[in-house]
Amino acid sequence: MSERPFIQINDLHHNYLRDTPLEVTALRGVNMEIYKGESVGIIGRTGAGKSTVVQHFNGLIRPREPGRVIVDGQDLSDPKVDVRRIRQKVGLVFQYPEQQLFERLVGDDVAFGPKKLGMEQTERRERVKWAMEMVGLDFETFKDRFTFSLSGGEMRKAALAGVMALHPEMLILDESTSGVDPRSRSELLGRLLALHKEHGLTLVFVSPNMEDMAELVDRIYVMDDGRAVMDGSTREIFSQPAELRQHGLGVPQVTEIAHTLIARGITVEQIPVTVEEGVKETWKILNS
Numbered sequence: 009m010s011e012r013p014f015i016q017i018n019d020l021h022h023n024y025l026r027d028t029p030l031e032v033t034a035l036r037g038v039n040m041e042i043y044k045g046e047s048v049g050i051i052g053r054t055g056a057g058k059s060t061v062v063q064h065f066n067g068l069i070r071p072r073e074p075g076r077v078i079v080d081g082q083d084l085s086d087p088k089v090d091v092r093r094i095r096q097k098v099g100l101v102f103q104y105p106e107q108q109l110f111e112r113l114v115g116d117d118v119a120f121g122p123k124k125l126g127m128e129q130t131e132r133r134e135r136v137k138w139a140m141e142m143v144g145l146d147f148e149t150f151k152d153r154f155t156f157s158l159s160g161g162e163m164r165k166a167a168l169a170g171v172m173a174l175h176p177e178m179l180i181l182d183e184s185t186s187g188v189d190p191r192s193r194s195e196l197l198g199r200l201l202a203l204h205k206e207h208g209l210t211l212v213f214v215s216p217n218m219e220d221m222a223e224l225v226d227r228i229y230v231m232d233d234g235r236a237v238m239d240g241s242t243r244e245i246f247s248q249p250a251e252l253r254q255h256g257l258g259v260p261q262v263t264e265i266a267h268t269l270i271a272r273g274i275t276v277e278q279i280p281v282t283v284e285e286g287v288k289e290t291w292k293i294l295n296s
Contacts, residue, residue: 012081013041014178014210015065015098020075022060034060036234037075044177047204047211049221049242052231053256058214059103061231062180065212066098067091080177096125099176103183105160105167114140114158114166115151121174139173140166142199144192161188165196178210197224218260222246222281230255246281262286269293 022035035057042048050058063069064077067084071077077084079094102108111117118139122132137147143165150162158166164184171179179200185193201224203209213224221228221242228245230238232255238245245252246259249267258264259281266279266289274293280286 013078014044014080015040015042016076016078017041017061017064018076018078020061020064020071020077022057022064022069022072022075034234035075038231038234038236040229040236040239042178042210042212044210045204045208046227047201047225048213049225049228050212050214050231051216051218051221051228051257056231056255057234058231059182060234062100062182062212062214065178065180066095066100068095068100092124096121096174097176098178098180099171099174100180101164101168101171101182101184103186105163105184106156108167108170109155109163111155113151114145114153114155115147117155117166118169118173121170125174135173135175136169139169142172143169144196145169161192164188165192168196176209178212180212180214182214183216218246218258218263219283222260222263230257232256243279243281247279 017038017040020035020038024032024034038057038061040061050062052058060069064071064084065079071085073085080097082089082094084094109117111120115136118136119132122135127135136151140147140150145162145165155166165188168184185196188196200209200211204211211224213220215221225242228239228242229236230245230252237255238248238251246263249259249264252259262280262283262285265286266276270276275296276289277292278285278289280289
């Protein structure tokens with residue numbers, strides 16, 4: 009892990025429809041740090057500000073005073089910052105893929121980013137093929153398919169492929185795997201975790217699924233009412249079920265079961281956060 013945060017957010021505020029009668033406050037002084045090579049989760053109830061904060065990570069929303077967003081040493085409040093290069097480094101995939109798909113054919117859509125960067129056709133084709141195969145879309149089968157003939161799950165894969173074709177240093181998934189069938193979703197997340205472990209891809213997951221957080225991330229930020237109200241390792245966060253309930257959240261089912269056992273006087277050596285850990289603790293209890 010590098011000493012300098014890859015993403016640093018200080019006192020970030022954001023209001024939608026600012027200075028109008030319909031103004032809504034989305035962020036209220038958020039502070040976050042994410043380092044290269046990390047896998048970080050952001051959780052919170054609907055309306056907590058999760059999507060708003062991650063849209064600041066690559067300049068889709070620019071920070072206003074007094075807040076600051078520093079990405080790889082560059083202050084996004086500086087109008088001279090090349091936001092296109094920031095978005096090449098920090099890829100964001102939305103929950104709704106139709107927001108990111110606009111070319112008629114799938115192959116052209118995935119190639120859009122590399123083409124804008126001026127890549128030669130041969131390199132561009134290799135990037136597109138790699139990205140499509142990585143997300144589970146066979147290149148020959150899907151490259152000439154009409155984009156909006158895809159199923160919802162295929163759209164999500166195509167949107168992710170378009171981001172991955174840029175070879176980002178950080179990938180943000182904003183509930184982006186919902187709608188993908190379980191087997192494809194498991195394979196896709198497995199490939200992303202392999203890139204994270206083998207090549208240092210920094211991952212940020214925004215998800216309401218606590219089981220996902222337990223399996224995928226090392227550290228978690230909890231958001232509520234536009235603020236980052238808790239942060240810590242995955243185990244530290246899920247060891248505080250009462251505090252999470254105060255913010256409208258729960259813990260993984262296996263963790264909830266462990267807390268229930270403890271409340272009934274059964275000794276649990278280490279509170280599990282994943283199913284694998286739960287199985288090990290169960291065997292210890294049964295054999296004690």
